[in-house]
Amino acid sequence: MIAGMSPAPVADLHLHSLHSDGVLAPAALMRLAAERGVERAALTDHDTLEGCAEAASAALAVGLRFTAGVEVTASWNAQTVHIIGLQPRLDDGALQAHLAAIREQRRQRLLDIGERLEHRTRGARKPVPGRTLATLACASSPVPTRLHLARALVEAGFSADVGAAFDEWLGHGKPGYLAEHWPSLEATLAVLRSAGAEVVLAHPHRYRLSSGALRRLLEEFTAQGGCALEVGVAGISPNDLDRLATLARRYGLAASTGSDFHDPAVPWNPPGRFAKLPADLETVAARLR
Ligand code: AMP
Ligand code: MN
Ligand code: MN
Ligand code: MN
Numbered sequence: 001m002i003a004g005m006s007p008a009p010v011a012d013l014h015l016h017s018l019h020s021d022g023v024l025a026p027a028a029l030m031r032l033a034a035e036r037g038v039e040r041a042a043l044t045d046h047d048t049l050e051g052c053a054e055a056a057s058a059a060l061a062v063g064l065r066f067t068a069g070v071e072v073t074a075s076w077n078a079q080t081v082h083i084i085g086l087q088p089r090l091d092d093g094a095l096q097a098h099l100a101a102i103r104e105q106r107r108q109r110l111l112d113i114g115e116r117l118e119h120r121t122r123g124a125r126k127p128v129p130g131r132t133l134a135t136l137a138c139a140s141s142p143v144p145t146r147l148h149l150a151r152a153l154v155e156a157g158f159s160a161d162v163g164a165a166f167d168e169w170l171g172h173g174k175p176g177y178l179a180e181h182w183p184s185l186e187a188t189l190a191v192l193r194s195a196g197a198e199v200v201l202a203h204p205h206r207y208r209l210s211s212g213a214l215r216r217l218l219e220e221f222t223a224q225g226g227c228a229l230e231v232g233v234a235g236i237s238p239n240d241l242d243r244l245a246t247l248a249r250r251y252g253l254a255a256s257t258g259s260d261f262h263d264p265a266v267p268w269n270p271p272g273r274f275a276k277l278p279a280d281l282e283t284v285a286a287r288l289r
Contacts, residue, residue, distance in 0.1 A: 014258025
Protein backbone atom coordinates (compact mmCIF):
# COMPACT_ATOMS: atom_id res chain seq x y z
CA MET A 1 0.00 0.00 0.00
CA ILE A 2 1.23 3.52 -0.76
CA ALA A 3 1.85 5.53 2.45
CA GLY A 4 -1.11 7.73 3.29
CA MET A 5 -3.55 5.78 1.11
CA SER A 6 -6.23 3.76 2.81
CA PRO A 7 -6.83 0.25 1.47
CA ALA A 8 -9.67 -0.17 -1.03
CA PRO A 9 -12.87 -1.23 0.75
CA VAL A 10 -13.79 -4.90 0.43
CA ALA A 11 -16.31 -4.90 -2.41
CA ASP A 12 -18.15 -8.15 -3.14
CA LEU A 13 -19.93 -7.36 -6.40
CA HIS A 14 -21.15 -10.86 -7.27
CA LEU A 15 -23.68 -12.44 -4.90
CA HIS A 16 -26.78 -14.63 -5.40
CA SER A 17 -29.94 -14.87 -3.30
CA LEU A 18 -32.96 -17.20 -3.41
CA HIS A 19 -34.46 -14.93 -6.07
CA SER A 20 -32.28 -16.94 -8.51
CA ASP A 21 -30.09 -19.94 -7.60
CA GLY A 22 -28.75 -18.79 -4.24
CA VAL A 23 -30.27 -20.09 -1.02
CA LEU A 24 -30.36 -17.06 1.32
CA ALA A 25 -33.01 -14.35 1.35
CA PRO A 26 -31.52 -10.98 0.33
CA ALA A 27 -31.67 -9.59 3.89
CA ALA A 28 -29.89 -12.64 5.37
CA LEU A 29 -27.31 -12.42 2.57
CA MET A 30 -26.54 -8.78 3.38
CA ARG A 31 -26.20 -9.55 7.10
CA LEU A 32 -23.81 -12.43 6.36
CA ALA A 33 -21.74 -10.23 4.02
CA ALA A 34 -21.47 -7.51 6.68
CA GLU A 35 -20.47 -10.08 9.35
CA ARG A 36 -17.75 -11.34 7.06
CA GLY A 37 -16.21 -7.89 6.65
CA VAL A 38 -17.65 -6.93 3.27
CA GLU A 39 -17.95 -3.13 3.03
CA ARG A 40 -19.80 -2.86 -0.30
CA ALA A 41 -22.08 -5.58 -1.65
CA ALA A 42 -23.88 -5.99 -4.96
CA LEU A 43 -26.78 -8.40 -5.34
CA THR A 44 -26.37 -9.98 -8.79
CA ASP A 45 -29.03 -12.63 -9.19
CA HIS A 46 -29.37 -14.33 -12.57
CA ASP A 47 -31.82 -12.47 -14.81
CA THR A 48 -33.82 -10.72 -12.08
CA LEU A 49 -33.70 -7.53 -10.03
CA GLU A 50 -36.37 -8.82 -7.67
CA GLY A 51 -34.27 -9.03 -4.47
CA CYS A 52 -32.67 -5.59 -4.75
CA ALA A 53 -35.21 -3.61 -2.73
CA GLU A 54 -35.07 -6.01 0.23
CA ALA A 55 -31.25 -6.17 0.04
CA ALA A 56 -30.97 -2.37 -0.08
CA SER A 57 -32.88 -1.84 3.15
CA ALA A 58 -31.15 -4.73 4.93
CA ALA A 59 -27.74 -3.35 3.88
CA LEU A 60 -28.68 0.08 5.20
CA ALA A 61 -29.61 -1.46 8.57
CA VAL A 62 -26.17 -3.08 8.97
CA GLY A 63 -24.10 -0.20 7.57
CA LEU A 64 -23.14 -1.97 4.33
CA ARG A 65 -22.89 0.03 1.11
CA PHE A 66 -25.25 -1.56 -1.41
CA THR A 67 -25.25 -1.76 -5.19
CA ALA A 68 -28.21 -3.17 -7.09
CA GLY A 69 -27.15 -5.56 -9.84
CA VAL A 70 -28.07 -8.40 -12.15
CA GLU A 71 -26.12 -11.21 -13.88
CA VAL A 72 -27.61 -11.41 -17.36
CA THR A 73 -27.41 -14.54 -19.51
CA ALA A 74 -26.22 -13.85 -23.06
CA SER A 75 -24.70 -15.60 -26.07
CA TRP A 76 -21.59 -14.64 -27.99
CA ASN A 77 -20.57 -16.83 -30.93
CA ALA A 78 -22.46 -19.85 -29.56
CA GLN A 79 -20.79 -19.41 -26.16
CA THR A 80 -22.96 -18.55 -23.14
CA VAL A 81 -21.53 -15.53 -21.35
CA HIS A 82 -22.63 -13.80 -18.15
CA ILE A 83 -22.84 -10.02 -18.16
CA ILE A 84 -23.18 -8.20 -14.84
CA GLY A 85 -25.00 -4.88 -14.83
CA LEU A 86 -24.36 -2.74 -11.74
CA GLN A 87 -26.67 0.02 -10.52
CA PRO A 88 -29.15 -0.06 -13.42
CA ARG A 89 -32.39 1.91 -13.04
CA LEU A 90 -34.61 -0.68 -11.40
CA ASP A 91 -37.77 0.60 -13.08
CA ASP A 92 -36.34 0.51 -16.63
CA GLY A 93 -39.09 -1.13 -18.71
CA ALA A 94 -36.85 -2.38 -21.52
CA LEU A 95 -34.47 -4.05 -19.06
CA GLN A 96 -37.37 -5.61 -17.13
CA ALA A 97 -38.84 -6.98 -20.37
CA HIS A 98 -35.44 -8.33 -21.47
CA LEU A 99 -35.04 -10.19 -18.15
CA ALA A 100 -38.61 -11.52 -18.18
CA ALA A 101 -38.06 -13.03 -21.64
CA ILE A 102 -34.88 -14.77 -20.45
CA ARG A 103 -36.69 -16.19 -17.43
CA GLU A 104 -39.36 -17.65 -19.72
CA GLN A 105 -36.65 -19.11 -21.97
CA ARG A 106 -34.93 -20.62 -18.92
CA ARG A 107 -38.15 -22.35 -17.87
CA GLN A 108 -38.66 -23.92 -21.29
CA ARG A 109 -35.00 -24.91 -21.53
CA LEU A 110 -35.06 -26.70 -18.17
CA LEU A 111 -38.14 -28.67 -19.28
CA ASP A 112 -36.33 -29.53 -22.55
CA ILE A 113 -33.29 -30.69 -20.57
CA GLY A 114 -35.54 -32.83 -18.36
CA GLU A 115 -37.17 -34.42 -21.38
CA ARG A 116 -33.78 -35.11 -22.92
CA LEU A 117 -32.48 -36.70 -19.69
CA GLU A 118 -35.56 -38.91 -19.54
CA HIS A 119 -35.25 -39.90 -23.20
CA ARG A 120 -31.51 -40.59 -23.01
CA THR A 121 -31.83 -42.81 -19.92
CA ARG A 122 -34.92 -44.76 -20.99
CA GLY A 123 -34.21 -48.47 -20.55
CA ALA A 124 -31.16 -47.77 -18.38
CA ARG A 125 -30.72 -49.56 -15.05
CA LYS A 126 -31.83 -46.42 -13.25
CA PRO A 127 -33.80 -44.20 -15.66
CA VAL A 128 -33.91 -40.51 -14.73
CA PRO A 129 -37.47 -39.12 -14.37
CA GLY A 130 -36.20 -35.97 -16.04
CA ARG A 131 -39.55 -34.34 -16.76
CA THR A 132 -40.68 -34.66 -13.15
CA LEU A 133 -37.36 -33.37 -11.80
CA ALA A 134 -37.39 -30.43 -14.23
CA THR A 135 -40.98 -29.57 -13.27
CA LEU A 136 -39.94 -29.61 -9.59
CA ALA A 137 -36.89 -27.46 -10.37
CA CYS A 138 -39.06 -24.95 -12.27
CA ALA A 139 -41.55 -24.81 -9.41
CA SER A 140 -38.73 -24.11 -6.94
CA SER A 141 -37.66 -20.79 -8.45
CA PRO A 142 -38.84 -17.85 -10.56
CA VAL A 143 -35.43 -18.08 -12.28
CA PRO A 144 -34.94 -21.79 -12.89
CA THR A 145 -31.29 -22.68 -13.51
CA ARG A 146 -29.43 -25.91 -14.07
CA LEU A 147 -28.29 -25.60 -10.44
CA HIS A 148 -31.92 -26.13 -9.38
CA LEU A 149 -32.10 -29.22 -11.57
CA ALA A 150 -28.74 -30.39 -10.18
CA ARG A 151 -30.18 -30.08 -6.67
CA ALA A 152 -33.27 -32.07 -7.73
CA LEU A 153 -31.00 -34.80 -9.15
CA VAL A 154 -29.08 -34.95 -5.86
CA GLU A 155 -32.29 -34.98 -3.83
CA ALA A 156 -33.62 -37.91 -5.90
CA GLY A 157 -30.39 -39.87 -5.42
CA PHE A 158 -28.98 -39.61 -8.95
CA SER A 159 -25.77 -37.80 -7.91
CA ALA A 160 -23.82 -37.36 -4.70
CA ASP A 161 -23.63 -33.56 -4.88
CA VAL A 162 -24.32 -30.74 -7.32
CA GLY A 163 -20.79 -30.79 -8.71
CA ALA A 164 -21.26 -34.47 -9.54
CA ALA A 165 -24.67 -33.74 -11.09
CA PHE A 166 -22.97 -31.37 -13.55
CA ASP A 167 -20.16 -33.88 -14.19
CA GLU A 168 -22.55 -36.80 -14.70
CA TRP A 169 -25.71 -35.30 -16.21
CA LEU A 170 -25.76 -31.62 -17.04
CA GLY A 171 -22.29 -30.51 -18.10
CA HIS A 172 -20.97 -30.11 -21.63
CA GLY A 173 -21.27 -33.38 -23.54
CA LYS A 174 -23.36 -35.13 -20.86
CA PRO A 175 -26.83 -36.70 -21.43
CA GLY A 176 -28.66 -33.58 -20.23
CA TYR A 177 -26.56 -31.07 -22.16
CA LEU A 178 -28.39 -28.86 -24.64
CA ALA A 179 -26.92 -26.16 -26.85
CA GLU A 180 -28.42 -22.79 -25.95
CA HIS A 181 -29.08 -19.49 -27.66
CA TRP A 182 -29.60 -16.49 -25.42
CA PRO A 183 -29.95 -12.84 -26.44
CA SER A 184 -26.79 -11.53 -28.11
CA LEU A 185 -23.95 -9.75 -26.33
CA GLU A 186 -24.81 -6.67 -28.37
CA ALA A 187 -28.50 -6.64 -27.33
CA THR A 188 -27.52 -7.30 -23.70
CA LEU A 189 -25.04 -4.44 -23.51
CA ALA A 190 -27.45 -2.10 -25.27
CA VAL A 191 -30.28 -2.75 -22.83
CA LEU A 192 -28.00 -2.55 -19.76
CA ARG A 193 -26.31 0.65 -20.95
CA SER A 194 -29.62 2.30 -21.73
CA ALA A 195 -30.78 1.44 -18.19
CA GLY A 196 -27.70 3.31 -16.91
CA ALA A 197 -25.75 0.26 -15.73
CA GLU A 198 -21.99 -0.18 -15.42
CA VAL A 199 -21.33 -3.39 -17.35
CA VAL A 200 -18.91 -6.10 -16.16
CA LEU A 201 -17.95 -9.32 -17.97
CA ALA A 202 -18.27 -12.08 -15.34
CA HIS A 203 -15.64 -14.82 -14.83
CA PRO A 204 -13.93 -14.48 -18.27
CA HIS A 205 -11.51 -17.35 -17.49
CA ARG A 206 -14.38 -19.85 -17.27
CA TYR A 207 -15.57 -19.60 -20.90
CA ARG A 208 -14.67 -22.27 -23.39
CA LEU A 209 -12.83 -19.82 -25.63
CA SER A 210 -9.33 -19.79 -27.12
CA SER A 211 -7.19 -16.81 -26.13
CA GLY A 212 -7.77 -15.30 -29.58
CA ALA A 213 -11.53 -15.68 -29.24
CA LEU A 214 -11.44 -14.16 -25.75
CA ARG A 215 -9.58 -11.15 -27.19
CA ARG A 216 -12.25 -10.76 -29.89
CA LEU A 217 -14.96 -10.97 -27.24
CA LEU A 218 -13.21 -8.24 -25.23
CA GLU A 219 -12.85 -6.03 -28.31
CA GLU A 220 -16.59 -6.23 -28.92
CA PHE A 221 -17.43 -5.91 -25.23
CA THR A 222 -15.32 -2.75 -24.95
CA ALA A 223 -16.64 -1.25 -28.20
CA GLN A 224 -20.23 -1.82 -27.05
CA GLY A 225 -19.77 0.03 -23.76
CA GLY A 226 -18.55 -2.67 -21.34
CA CYS A 227 -16.44 -1.08 -18.60
CA ALA A 228 -14.95 -3.85 -16.48
CA LEU A 229 -13.75 -7.43 -16.22
CA GLU A 230 -14.19 -9.63 -13.21
CA VAL A 231 -10.59 -10.29 -12.18
CA GLY A 232 -10.70 -10.85 -8.41
CA VAL A 233 -12.84 -13.98 -8.23
CA ALA A 234 -12.90 -16.82 -5.70
CA GLY A 235 -10.56 -19.72 -6.33
CA ILE A 236 -8.92 -18.30 -9.47
CA SER A 237 -5.42 -19.63 -10.21
CA PRO A 238 -2.50 -17.15 -10.04
CA ASN A 239 -1.96 -17.76 -13.74
CA ASP A 240 -5.56 -16.89 -14.69
CA LEU A 241 -5.50 -13.85 -12.40
CA ASP A 242 -2.37 -12.62 -14.14
CA ARG A 243 -3.89 -13.27 -17.57
CA LEU A 244 -7.11 -11.38 -16.77
CA ALA A 245 -5.21 -8.47 -15.20
CA THR A 246 -3.14 -8.20 -18.39
CA LEU A 247 -6.32 -8.20 -20.51
CA ALA A 248 -7.93 -5.51 -18.31
CA ARG A 249 -4.87 -3.27 -18.83
CA ARG A 250 -4.73 -3.98 -22.55
CA TYR A 251 -8.40 -3.11 -23.16
CA GLY A 252 -8.52 -0.22 -20.68
CA LEU A 253 -11.11 -2.00 -18.56
CA ALA A 254 -11.63 -1.60 -14.82
CA ALA A 255 -11.44 -4.68 -12.60
CA SER A 256 -14.22 -6.12 -10.49
CA THR A 257 -14.15 -8.37 -7.44
CA GLY A 258 -16.70 -10.88 -6.20
CA SER A 259 -17.23 -14.26 -4.60
CA ASP A 260 -20.15 -15.55 -6.76
CA PHE A 261 -21.55 -16.81 -3.46
CA HIS A 262 -24.69 -18.99 -3.68
CA ASP A 263 -24.89 -21.24 -0.63
CA PRO A 264 -23.43 -21.23 2.92
CA ALA A 265 -23.05 -25.04 2.64
CA VAL A 266 -20.42 -24.51 -0.09
CA PRO A 267 -17.24 -23.71 1.85
CA TRP A 268 -14.90 -22.27 -0.76
CA ASN A 269 -16.56 -18.98 -1.75
CA PRO A 270 -18.29 -17.30 1.19
CA PRO A 271 -19.15 -13.60 0.80
CA GLY A 272 -15.99 -11.52 0.86
CA ARG A 273 -13.63 -14.29 -0.26
CA PHE A 274 -11.98 -13.61 -3.61
CA ALA A 275 -8.52 -12.97 -5.04
CA LYS A 276 -6.85 -9.63 -4.32
CA LEU A 277 -6.42 -7.33 -7.32
CA PRO A 278 -3.02 -6.12 -8.51
CA ALA A 279 -2.65 -2.60 -7.06
CA ASP A 280 -2.35 -0.79 -10.41
CA LEU A 281 -5.79 -1.83 -11.72
CA GLU A 282 -8.63 0.65 -11.57
CA THR A 283 -11.55 -0.88 -9.65
CA VAL A 284 -15.15 -0.80 -10.81
CA ALA A 285 -16.14 -0.25 -7.17
CA ALA A 286 -14.52 3.21 -7.35
CA ARG A 287 -17.02 4.17 -10.09
CA LEU A 288 -20.11 3.24 -8.12
CA ARG A 289 -22.38 5.61 -6.24
P1 AMP B 1 -27.57 -22.12 -15.94
O1 AMP B 1 -27.40 -20.64 -15.87
O2 AMP B 1 -28.99 -22.55 -15.90
O3 AMP B 1 -26.77 -22.76 -17.04
O4 AMP B 1 -26.98 -22.71 -14.59
C1 AMP B 1 -25.67 -22.45 -14.30
C2 AMP B 1 -25.54 -22.26 -12.80
O5 AMP B 1 -25.24 -23.51 -12.23
C3 AMP B 1 -24.37 -21.36 -12.48
O6 AMP B 1 -24.79 -20.03 -12.26
C4 AMP B 1 -23.82 -21.96 -11.22
O7 AMP B 1 -24.54 -21.43 -10.11
C5 AMP B 1 -24.18 -23.40 -11.32
N1 AMP B 1 -23.09 -24.29 -11.81
C6 AMP B 1 -22.61 -24.38 -13.06
N2 AMP B 1 -21.66 -25.32 -13.15
C7 AMP B 1 -21.56 -25.86 -11.91
C8 AMP B 1 -20.77 -26.91 -11.33
N3 AMP B 1 -19.89 -27.59 -12.05
N4 AMP B 1 -20.95 -27.18 -10.02
C9 AMP B 1 -21.85 -26.50 -9.29
N5 AMP B 1 -22.62 -25.52 -9.77
C10 AMP B 1 -22.48 -25.20 -11.06
MN1 MN C 1 -25.60 -19.41 -10.36
MN1 MN D 1 -22.03 -16.72 -13.83
MN1 MN E 1 -22.99 -15.78 -10.59
